[in-house]
Amino acid sequence: MSKKKAQGTNLLYQLIGEARGYDDVIIMGRGDPDFDTPAHIVAAAKDAMINHHADSTPPEGLLALREAIAARVKRVNNIDVDPATEVVVTNGGQEALFLMVLAVLSPGDEMIVPEPNYNTYADSLRFAGGVKVEVQTYAEDDFRADPADVRAAVTNKTRALLLVSPNNPAASVISPPDMRAMLDIAIEQDLIVIADDIYDLFVYDDFEHVSPASLPGAKERTLTLNALSKAYSMTGWRLGWIVGPADLMARVRELKAAISGGASIISQHAGIAALTGPQDAVEMMAEAYRRRRRLVLDALDAMGIKYGLPQGGQFVFADIGFTGLDSGEVAQRILTEQHVLAYPGSAFSKDRKDYLRMTFLQPEDQLIEGLERMKVAMANIVAER
Amino acid sequence: MASQTKAEILADHESNSALQAPLPAPVARHVKDLGADGLLSPLDERIIAAASEALEAGQTHYVDVPGIAALRAAIADALNGATNSRYEAGNIIVSAGVQESRFLTIQMIGENYESIGIPAVTHPGVQKALGVRGRNVISLPAAAERGYLPPIDAIAEIVAGGCRLLYLESPSRLSGAAYTSEEVGAIAEVLRDAGAAAIWDGGLAPWVDGGCSALASTEESPTLITTIGEAFPGTGLASWFIGYIASPEDQIPAMQSQKQIMAICTSTAAQFAALEASSLFEEARRLKLSQLAQLRSQIAESAAARGLAVIAGDAQNIMALRVSEEAAAKLRGAGFDFADGASFGAPDIIRLNVNSAALEALRALD
Numbered sequence: 001m002s003k004k005k006a007q008g009t010n011l012l013y014q015l016i017g018e019a020r021g022y023d024d025v026i027i028m029g030r031g032d033p034d035f036d037t038p039a040h041i042v043a044a045a046k047d048a049m050i051n052h053h054a055d056s057t058p059p060e061g062l063l064a065l066r067e068a069i070a071a072r073v074k075r076v077n078n079i080d081v082d083p084a085t086e087v088v089v090t091n092g093g094q095e096a097l098f099l100m101v102l103a104v105l106s107p108g109d110e111m112i113v114p115e116p117n118y119n120t121y122a123d124s125l126r127f128a129g130g131v132k133v134e135v136q137t138y139a140e141d142d143f144r145a146d147p148a149d150v151r152a153a154v155t156n157k158t159r160a161l162l163l164v165s166p167n168n169p170a171a172s173v174i175s176p177p178d179m180r181a182m183l184d185i186a187i188e189q190d191l192i193v194i195a196d197d198i199y200d201l202f203v204y205d206d207f208e209h210v211s212p213a214s215l216p217g218a219k220e221r222t223l224t225l226n227a228l229s230k231a232y233s234m235t236g237w238r239l240g241w242i243v244g245p246a247d248l249m250a251r252v253r254e255l256k257a258a259i260s261g262g263a264s265i266i267s268q269h270a271g272i273a274a275l276t277g278p279q280d281a282v283e284m285m286a287e288a289y290r291r292r293r294r295l296v297l298d299a300l301d302a303m304g305i306k307y308g309l310p311q312g313g314q315f316v317f318a319d320i321g322f323t324g325l326d327s328g329e330v331a332q333r334i335l336t337e338q339h340v341l342a343y344p345g346s347a348f349s350k351d352r353k354d355y356l357r358m359t360f361l362q363p364e365d366q367l368i369e370g371l372e373r374m375k376v377a378m379a380n381i382v383a384e385r
Numbered sequence: 386m387a388s389q390t391k392a393e394i395l396a397d398h399e400s401n402s403a404l405q406a407p408l409p410a411p412v413a414r415h416v417k418d419l420g421a422d423g424l425l426s427p428l429d430e431r432i433i434a435a436a437s438e439a440l441e442a443g444q445t446h447y448v449d450v451p452g453i454a455a456l457r458a459a460i461a462d463a464l465n466g467a468t469n470s471r472y473e474a475g476n477i478i479v480s481a482g483v484q485e486s487r488f489l490t491i492q493m494i495g496e497n498y499e500s501i502g503i504p505a506v507t508h509p510g511v512q513k514a515l516g517v518r519g520r521n522v523i524s525l526p527a528a529a530e531r532g533y534l535p536p537i538d539a540i541a542e543i544v545a546g547g548c549r550l551l552y553l554e555s556p557s558r559l560s561g562a563a564y565t566s567e568e569v570g571a572i573a574e575v576l577r578d579a580g581a582a583a584i585w586d587g588g589l590a591p592w593v594d595g596g597c598s599a600l601a602s603t604e605e606s607p608t609l610i611t612t613i614g615e616a617f618p619g620t621g622l623a624s625w626f627i628g629y630i631a632s633p634e635d636q637i638p639a640m641q642s643q644k645q646i647m648a649i650c651t652s653t654a655a656q657f658a659a660l661e662a663s664s665l666f667e668e669a670r671r672l673k674l675s676q677l678a679q680l681r682s683q684i685a686e687s688a689a690a691r692g693l694a695v696i697a698g699d700a701q702n703i704m705a706l707r708v709s710e711e712a713a714a715k716l717r718g719a720g721f722d723f724a725d726g727a728s729f730g731a732p733d734i735i736r737l738n739v740n741s742a743a744l745e746a747l748r749a750l751d
Contacts, residue, residue: 123646192391247391247395263626264654
C-alpha cells in the first residue's frame with residue numbers, strides 16, 4: 001500500500017518529528033527564536049508563582065496586562081485603545097489569529113488573503129466555513145501585494161481583508177502608501193480588516209511598518225493581533241493579544257471564553273514584566289536578526305539562489321525551482337541527507353512549490369553550517385537531474 | 386458612515402445566546418466568591434521550584450503540540466490509577482484548561498457525528514463551546530432528583546433514535562452527583578451495543594469520597610470514550626489553565642491538529658508545574674478531600690436548618706442548593722457571589738464552593 005504524502009501543517013510536523021531524531025540537526029524552519037526569554041521576565045514569573053498563583057483572571061486577561069498592552073500599541077503602533085473594553089489577552093498570536101477569523105467570518109463569507117501566507121489562516125478559515133480568496137504576489141516584486149489586485153478580488157461576499165506586515169513567509173512589508181490604499185478599499189467596500197502585526201519590531205533597511213488601525217478611519221473596522229513570542233523570545237509562554245473597537249471586541253471576548261476560558265496567570269504576569277520592563281534585550285535580539293539576515297542573504301547570493309528581499313520578519317523565502325523538485329521533496333532531502341530543517345513553500349501555499357522558507361533564528365555559526373549543508377544537498381539534487 | 390458589515394456581525398453575535406453564556410471564574414475572585422470552578426489551594430514549594438528550574442534551564446520555547454511527553458505519561462498514569470482505565474501517553478493531549486478540552490472534543494469529535502446528546506443541565510462552558518460553531522444538539526432530560534444526571538433510559542432512547550455521540554458529566558458540574566458503577570455499566574452497554582461514542586467530563590471525580598466510576602474504566606468499556614478534566618486539581622494550578630483530553634489514539638490526530646491551529650501548544654511553565662504536581666497530587670487530594678467532606682457536612686446541616694433543599698451530590702468540593710430569588714438577592718446583598726444555576730440550565734439553583742465562607746453565607750440568610 002502506498003503511503004499518502006503529508007501536506008500543509010501535517011507535512012511540517014512530519015519534518016519536525018524527523019528533525020527531532022538527529023543530534024546534529026540545524027533548525028531553519030520553525031519560527032522559534034533561539035534566545036531564551038530575558039532573565040527579568042523569568043524572574044517576574046517566579047515572583048508570580050509565589051505571590052499571584054491563585055489570583056483569578058477574567059477571560060479577557062488581567063487589567064494590568066491590558067493596560068500594558070494598550071500602552072505598547074500606542075507607543076509602537078500608534079493605535080489608541082481603551083484597556084477596559086478594547087483589548088483581549090490570548091494564548092499566543094496563534095489563538096489571536098483563530099479568534100479574529102472566527103469573530104468576523106461566517107460560513108460562505110470571503111476573506112481576501114495576499115499569498116503566500118501563514119498556513120494557519122487557511123486552517124482557521126476552513127474551521128469557520130469561510131472562503132479564502134487569494135491575491136498572488138511575486139518574488140520579482142519582493143512579494144508586494146498590489147492594491148489594484150486586492151480591489152479586483154472584492155465580491156459581494158467579501159467580508160474581510162487580511163493584512164500581514166511583515167508577511168510570513170514572504171517577509172514583505174506593506175509600504176505606507178500601499179497600506180493607505182488597502183484601507184481605502186476596505187472603507188469603500190465596507191470590509192473588516194484583520195491585521196497581523198506580530199513581526200512589527202523586525203523591519204530592515206529603510207522599510208517602514210505601518211499598523212492599519214493607526215490610519216484615519218481604520219480603527220473602527222480593524223482587529224489587530226500581536227504576541228510576545230517573537231519580540232521577547234517567549235514562544236513557550238503562549239501570550240498574545242487582539243485590540244480593536246469595543247463592539248467587535250465584545251464578540252472576541254466571548255469567543256475567547258468559549259475556546260479556552262483564559263490565559264495562564266503566570267504567563268500574564270510575565271507579560272506585564274516584558275511590556276513594562278527594560279527593552280534592551282528586544283533591541284539586542286533585533287540587532288542579531290539584522291546581522292543574521294545579511295549573512296543568510298549573502299550566502300544565498302553566493303549560491304545563486306533567488307529570493308524576495310526580506311523587508312521584515314525573521315525569515316527568507318527562497319526560490320529553489322532550479323532543483324526541479326517540489327519544495328516538499330527538497331525539504332525532505334535536505335533534512336534526511338544533511339540534517340537541516342527548512343520549511344517547504346508548499347506548506348504555505350499550493351502555488352509555492354518552488355520555495356523554501358528559511359528562518360534566521362539560530363546563532364551565526366549554525367546558520368553558516370546550515371547553509372553549507374543545504375548547498376551540498378541541493379548540488380546533489382541538481383547533479384541527479 | 387456606519388459599517389453594514391460590522392452591523393451584520395454584531396447582529397449574528399447578539400442572536401447567539403449560547404456563545405454569551407457566562408462562565409464561572411477559574412478561582413475565587415474575593416473571599417466571598419463561592420462560585421468559582423476551581424479550588425483555591427496553596428501552591429507547593431516543590432511545584433514552584435520545578436517550574437522555576439525549567440524556565441531557568443531555557444524551557445521557554447514551543448513544546449510538542451499534545452504536550453511534553455513526561456506530563457502526558459503522568460496524566461495517563463493518574464487516570465489509570467484513579468479509574469482503572471488503560472490510557473498511555475499517546476492517548477493524552479495536554480490542553481490549556483478544561484474549557485479548551487470541552488471545545489476541542491465537542492467541535493472535533495462532533496464533526497464525525499450528525500448530532501450530539503447533551504444533558505439539559507451542564508456546565509455553561511458546554512453551551513459556549515457549541516455557540517462557536519453550532520452542532521445538532523439533542524437535549525437529555527436532567528432533573529434535580531438525580532442531581533441533574535440524565536437517566537439511563539433517556540440516554541438509551543436518544544441512542545436508539547440514532548444519536549451516536551453523547552456529552553456527559555460525572556460528577557455533574559452543578560450538583561456534584563456522580564453515576565454509580567452500575568449506572569456507568571449500563572451506559573457503557575447502551576453505547577457499545579450501538580457503536581456510539583461519548584465525551585465524559587470527569588473533572589470533579591477526584592473529589593468523590595471513595596472514588597468515582599468512569600466510562601473509560603468499565604470492564605467491557607466501549608472503545609469510543611474520550612475523558613476530559615483539569616490536570617491535578619487542588620494543587621494550586623487552577624489559574625494556570627491546564628487540563629487534559631484522554632482519547633482513543635485514532636481520535637487524537639484531529640484534535641491535535643486543531644490544537645496546533647488554535648494555540649500551537651500549552652504554556653511550558655504550566656506543563657512543568659503540572660508535571661511536578663503529578664507526584665504530589667494523590668497525597669494532597671486525600672488530605673483535601675477529608676477536609677472538604679467534613680466542611681460539606683457542616684454546610685449541609687446549616688442549609689437544612691434554614692429549610693434550604695440540598696441537591697444530592699457526591700463531589701465534596703461543591704454544593705447545589707435550591708434557593709428563592711429573595712434568598713439569592715440576600716446573598717448578593719451581603720457581598721457573596723455564587724454560580725448561578727440558570728447558566729447551567731437550572732434557574733432555581735445556586736452552586737457554592739465548599740469552604741468556610743459558605744457557612745458565613747448561609748448565616749447571612751438569617
